[in-house]
Amino acid sequence: MEQVRVGIIGVGGMAEHHMKTLRQVERAQITAVCDINRERARHIAATYETTAFESAEELLDSGAVDAVYVCTPPFARNGIEAGVARRGIHLLSEKPVGLNMDEVRATAAAIKQAGIINSSGYCLRYLDTVQKAKAYLVDKQIGMVLGYRIGGLPGAEWWRKMELSGGQLVEMSTHQVDQIRYVAGEFASIHAIHEQRNIRNQYPEADVYDVGVLSFTLQSGAAGNFCNTSLSRHFGRADVEVFGHDFYLALNGNGTTLRIVDDEQDITVKSKYDFYLEQSRAFVEAVRTGNQQLILCDYNEAVSTLEVTLAANEAAKTGKTVFLSSASAVQPTRSEPDA
Ligand SMILES: NC(=O)c1ccc[n+]([C@@H]2O[C@H](COP(=O)([O-])OP(=O)(O)OC[C@H]3O[C@@H](n4cnc5c(N)ncnc54)[C@H](O)[C@@H]3O)[C@@H](O)[C@H]2O)c1
16 A cells, blocks of 8 residues: 555544644545534545545545544544444544443454554654663563653543543543553552542532542552642643662653663653654554554553553542453453452
């Protein structure tokens, strides 16, 4: 395949960013868009000189695309990805890939059966700094992990409802949870506290928490803590820190800066990569060549990250520690039995 014809389903803020990025990918051509907001789809189609379709089904049946980006909000995947897979169209599914483990596991099975190239929106994996961190930690004994996602409240109305967004950890801090899984290993157990401290003053109808703290263990035996809040208007951070007896490693600013301190070095490396561009380049090249190995976060991996964040929601709701039975996307999560 010389050129990859790309369609975009759900053309909101993230999709438009992908479209600007895809313009820089030589082998990609945006051939189709759709949105339930048809006026928005027509506007985006005119701006980016492409074709607007009336629905996802019409877009997928048009014969106009080899691959699609699904960029609808988490509550609005409605089997869209499974429909993409059934038609043998290649898929990049934005994070989080859904809000329900049964649904995303069924989609994962459809993707496997179809054998399509599949990717998810965990773009930070494509940073050279994150790759360096992963390589550095491969033979290290990790003692403790600290993660943070601190910032203000996103504007989208759907974000403020748990049943629509899943809350901050599922929708936003999922990037840092995925980063922990990627560089430090799989989660084993999670205890969580979620509280509403300010959000209802601004949005009385909101039911998402605006402060959240997790304590967790990894399968390696390491222990960790993760703090996230969306009430902080004056200070932001998106960091993962990893501690060992003989090293300290930090991925700061979503992983764009890496610091490693050990007996031989104290180095700080800043990435020059545009992670969205690297992600799209890898996806388009994978589709063009049929090489799934170019993808650093496939759909199954995204399912495993979703499993961790939904387990944290369950832990916060029940007040119990949730044990993750395995790293596998097809294994169920279970709560601690009453003892
Ligand atoms: N990877 C990242 O760094 C990153 C950053 C921001 C957002 N995202 C993810 O991208 C997704 C979209 O986020 P956003 O900020 O662009 O949201 P948004 O609200 O700006 O856009 C969503 C769009 O989807 C449309 N839509 C809703 N249901 C639809 C359906 N059934 N069919 C077609 N279109 C539909 C809406 O009309 C809207 O235009 C979310 O999953 C979000 O988590 C990822």
